[in-house]
Amino acid sequence: MITPLHAESAPATAGRSATPIILDSNGYAGTGSAQQSPLLDGLNPQQKEAVEYRGQALLIIAGAGSGKTSVLTRRVASLLETRDAWPSQILAITFTNKAAAEMRERVHAILGQASDGMWISTFHSSCVRILRREAEKIGLSSTFSIYDSADSKVTLKRIIKGLDADTYGFTPGSAGAKISKLKNELADADSYARNANMSDPQEVMFVEIFRQYSARLRAASALDFDDLIGETVYLFRAFPKVAALYRRRFRHLLVDEYQDTNHAQYALVHELTRPVTAELAQEMEDDGVHVRNLRDGSGAIPGASLTVVGDSDQSIYAFRGADTRNISGFERDYPGAKVILLEQNYRSTQNILSAANAVIGHNFDRTDKKLWSAGGDGEKIVGFTAYSGHDEAQFVSDEIQVLHAAGMAYRDMAVFYRTNAQTRALEEILVRSATPYRVVGGTKFYERAEIKDALAYLIAVANPVDELALRRILNTPKRGIGPATETALSSFADDNELTFRQAMRNCAALGLGPKVTGTILKLAELLDAAALLLVPTSVTDDGVPVGGSNVSDVLEFLLGGSGLLAVLRGSRDPQDEVRAENIEELVAQTKDFNKENPDGGLVDFLTQVSLVAAADDLDDASGTVSLMTLHTAKGLEYEAVFLTGVEEGLLPHQMSANEPGGPAEERRLFYVGITRARKRLYLSLAMTRAQFGDINVAMPSRYLQEIPAELIDWKQSPGMANSRGGTQPRALNARRDGGFGGFGNSLTSSSDGYGGRSGYGTSAKPAGLPPGKPKTEWANKITGTVRDNGSLELAAGDRIRHHDFGEGRVNQVTGEGTKRIAHVQFDTAGAKKLLIKIAPIEKI
């Protein structure tokens, strides 16, 4: 049991919290005097127990859609309500910033201000927060840089080149993956070398790469993503007194998505929940740290209580080192742990759950768990086999329109895919049908070259020893400093034990041309001047520095001084216009940051930028269809889900075939995708898929056959697509070698024909095409030329001809400018919405 906290241990909130927190201002009015806390309203017995249990360790096995987030937030609220904890004693860890924000919001909605002071954040953010505070203890600057995988790659590339390690088969990717894996196991170059087979020259080379990589990061005062966790663990292990401070502070640790934790994260949790020894506690007390009321009979501070939530069936990050043994071994790691199973699903219909159960049931070596719903069977799952990726996209788009017409909001629909490359076809069709959509994740804003350039200027100011950032901006924009000069500067720095930045300041000693020397000095001066801007101009009576420039001022100063923005604006390349706009967007973001974080400095901004994840920019309020990978879909839910590309080679992905446990992990991924759907689930696949510019034959995924046939209503089964393929000329027939033969038949048993339906992938049906237009013409031409009908005037009543849909009549034109949309009733293809600017149409 946890020692209840007494009032004297209360932080500043004590005064306000003298009475138990009353929730009636938040919609719980009238239940205040009831025996049961309103926090438990509407929960089933298992959920209630998960909220109310008090003990050292709690494992909540939460199946998909079992109300996990709700339980977790209520548990946090309950801890505060029952005064088992003060907000500052709670550390809740989620996987994404998005999940953290949502949890913070929900707790705040229940408790209001009483929730202030909690740490609710990701593993990485929490670690950065701790590390910035304790940086000098482990030999880092508190303004250390955070390297993303691209930065690591660049660094590794230089090392591999310097060592000629590519002759041993090392690439930045392969070496990076191996280093990352080792770091996730808390190994470093030295510990690895001790166990490595050093008679193998390749191993020797790898150790050298690892060593140099670590050395470079250290010299640049930089940490990569894996270091953020690993160094925090190291900090706690090497400095017990530092660890004790955090162990004393965080009395309640809650970890979400525990199945996705890797060894380093596991170790971190372990470090944080260890007891503080009596000696150390005494030492702290002698140092004036308030610990008395936390100490037990022996004088020690017991370990914090730990709650973990997870579902090993949803573990999809094994490739990143996630180890489900963390969850399966929880009871061993924390003897006496309570385990609560949440199996009732509140999200999906029974049909969807039955499919999910059937699929995941094919994974052996798992504790059986059956999701069930009290919500009824619901609609059948819809299956569709398209001829091509574009055809599939057309089906998705048409079906979205059908759902939308039936009253479903765009924001309640999502399209999932295994690889980012699949977005292309989807986007093309969605743009054409004027369906509002957004791609979640994908090429991220902060990964764009021009944004990284601008950020590199900021990083160079914040962390002057970061060579990577300096070398990035050295010749960006072009200022006549080539690779030769760059190398000269770099070796000059190495030879004289200077940082790259110091080398720049002293470059006159290098004997370069006067012009180049001047340019380098000017850049160094620009960075120095920017750093001066940040220095506070005065100090308040309380010793708080004020008056330093904020992030946007510094950024604008750097952009002006370097000419980065001006060069892009002056370029003839139309792409540079977009790049300039992106940089302006970044400036706008720094201004937003200033507003939202008045006390936030440059380093805070850079930290935030470094740790944003794909799912984080998801804006639920926007009325758009969401497109995302299956990985980013985890933790989200939608009324209708389109799971596309359910093909061999894609799901399971080709790359997973050789990996041990690969197909099982891919199955879990499929399972995660299925269980995101509340009411409608669509599974689609294509018989051919464009890849690297040419077209490959695709086979239905093995996982499809694991779903009981009666659950799927095939609008077009693989067998049907196959049999009809022979009757119509198709562009791809020539490439086909009859490989579909045995497949479809096992899947067609449930098919109920398609003849009566209209509006499904009209363009896929040879019968629906205008006469005299064989499929060969359109099979893959959608990627073709960029059209611009910007000036085309259309009005209701006009007749038009569409390249694919044939002739039709315009019913209505909506929107303005480039977003004008024609609502067209086609003679044979039905009703369509077309973006006038780019649709392949002409007026007749």
Next chain:
DNA sequence: TCCGGCAAGATTTTT
């Protein structure tokens, strides 16, 4: 040093 042209390689998933 910069730029254009051409060949080769790439794509699993992400904090």
Next chain:
DNA sequence: TCTTGCCGGA
């Protein structure tokens, strides 16, 4: 298909 890297010429 698209991006990256290498080569040769200015």
